[in-house]
Amino acid sequence: MxxxxxxxxxxxxxxxxxxxxxxxxxxxxxxxxxxxxxxxxxxxxxxxxxxxxxxxxxxxxxxxxxxxxxxxxxxxxxxxxxxxxxxxxxxxxxxxxxxxxxxxxxxxxxxxxxxxxxxxxxxxxxxxxxxxxxxxxxxxxxxxxxxxxxxxxxxxxxxxxxxxxxxxxxxxxxxxxxxxxxxxxxxxxxxxxxxxxxxxxxxxxxxxxxxxxxxxxxxxxxxxxxxxxYVPYGGAAIVPKWLWAPRERRRVALTLGTTATDRFAGYAANVPDILDALADLDMEIVATIAESEQKKLTHVPGNTRVVSYVPLHALAPTCDAIISHAGPGTFLTGALHGVPQLAVPWDFDEPELARRAAAQGGSLSILADQATGESVRAAVLRLLDEPAFGERATDLRDEIHALxxxxxxxxxxxxxxxxxxxxxx
Missing domain, CATH: 3.40.50.2000 (Glycogen Phosphorylase B;)
Structure with a gap:
């Protein structure tokens, strides 16, 4: 054909x-x-x-x-x-x-x-x-x-x-x-x-x-x-050497997609506030932040690794939780690996996808304009400490792999x- x-x-x-x-x-x-x-x-x-x-x-x-x-x-x-x-x-x-x-x-x-x-x-x-x-x-x-x-x-x-x-x-x-x-x-x-x-x-x-x-x-x-x-594809991808090494502590990814910077004026969520709220936790935060947004950071907490890009399909399997905008590609890449997720949606389809994901039970959702550092911190700790989120994220992974x-x-x-x-x- x-x-x-x-x-x-x-x-x-x-x-x-x-x-x-x-x-x-x-x-x-x-x-x-x-x-x-x-x-x-x-x-x-x-x-x-x-x-x-x-x-x-x-x-x-x-x-x-x-x-x-x-x-x-x-x-x-x-x-x-x-x-x-x-x-x-x-x-x-x-x-x-x-x-x-x-x-x-x-x-x-x-x-x-x-x-x-x-x-x-x-x-x-x-x-x-x-x-x-x-x-x-x-x-x-x-x-x-x-x-x-x-x-x-x-x-x-x-x-x-x-x-x-x-x-x-x-x-x-x-x-x-x-x-x-x-x-x-x-x-x-x-x-x-x-x-x-x-x-x-x-x-x-x-x-x-x-x-x-x-x-x-x-x-x-x-x-x-x-x-x-869903099969992840995000264009040219190179796995950095730091991602090869075994983790020394829990890892949380923060990724808010490309549309916010390609199409709009920047991220709807307050990234510096979120990073500061997670700064004292015993975990590694991997924040994929566009270079244009990195310039807005006045400092980077000691437990945070800021990168412009890393292939999410390589990063997600190493994570204990993911914070994202609930873009479908981003969300499904995390879901393929059974990772509990916090959605901070804003644009078009994102709020509804985030709502459905939260109803499924493997995720939590906070609208981006309501995602304060304090609320994100509380949600991340729930994802990491309450076993039900991991269990339901595993169920979602299995449901996806059955397609x-x-x-x-x-x-x-x-x-x-x-x-x-x-x-x-």
């Missing part, structure tokens, strides 16, 4: 795709990754074949120039996706409609418009059998429908996209016919007219959905889901591709 992956240029999202791309490649299938030109180096660094399409984006640069928009998004899940975590009885059709319209104007068009024409042109030329796209990159669904390929979303976290859409459609059906506005369907439908296919909800949610979360953490709409074991690996998922993808691929192509 020929399989085409596509995403807008975000490293963490692309990294979530790499293990499956390689599983398909090593199974003998042809794999290409179509991205905007400036992102091709990230793809080729992963050992995959990049296809530059369209033109470079402006979304992140716009976010940097618009502090009010950034702060509004950091306040929580941007409407309408917060609908996925609210009581359905509290949902309002007009609010969700306006939320979709706002997201369409502020993000989705900007993320997708530079991709659509070039991606569709390449797809029609190369004729992939399957297109795999992440849930914001609707250009992938458009290109697949335009060339008759099967297509799937690869969801990297809780599926707020699918659940919110399902709830919106339910509210829409309850409205008078003349008030059933649907900004996303209208927008996606225009490409159906341009490329000669009919609008269906597959353009929004794919013909099927691949996702990384075990059942205890998952959020599902009434869609066809394929769970897949099919990317390689084991390949035969099922072959079946679904044959089922959904257009017979008229």
């Amino acid at each position: 020929r399989i085409l992956f596509t995403t807008y240029p975000d490293k963490t999202i692309f990294h979530a795709m790499v293990p499956l791309a390689w599983a398909l490649r090593t199974a003998g299938h042809e794999v290409r990754v179509a991205v905007q030109p400036e992102f091709t180096d990230v793809v080729t660094q992963a050992g995959l074949t990049a296809v530059p399409v369209g033109r470079n984006p402006v979304t992140w640069r716009m976010a940097e120039r618009n502090p009010e928009q950034v702060e509004a998004e950091r306040a929580g899940l941007p409407a309408p996706y917060d609908a996925a975590v609210l009581d359905p009885a509290d949902l309002d059709f007009e609010t969700m409609r306006d939320g979709y319209q706002n997201l369409l104007e502020q993000w989705h068009r900007l993320d997708n418009f530079p991709l659509i024409a070039g991606l569709t042109e390449f797809a029609r030329s190369w004729q992939p059998d399957l297109v795999i796209w992440e849930p914001n990159t609707y250009a992938g669904a458009i290109a697949a429908e335009a060339c008759g390929a099967a297509h799937a979303r690869l969801v990297w976290s809780v599926d707020v996209f699918g659940v919110a859409r399902e709830r919106y459609l339910r509210l829409k059906a309850e409205q008078p016919a003349e008030k059933r506005a649907d900004p996303m369907a209208d927008w996606l439908g225009t490409y159906g007219g341009k490329y000669d296919f009919d609008y269906t909800e597959n353009l929004f949610t794919g013909q099927f959905t691949i996702h990384h979360l075990p059942a205890s953490l998952s959020m599902h709409a009434d869609l066809d889901y394929l769970p897949m074991r 099919p690996s990317p390689n084991q998922l390949v035969p099922r993808l072959e079946e679904l591709t044959a089922k959904h691929r257009s017979a008229t192509r």
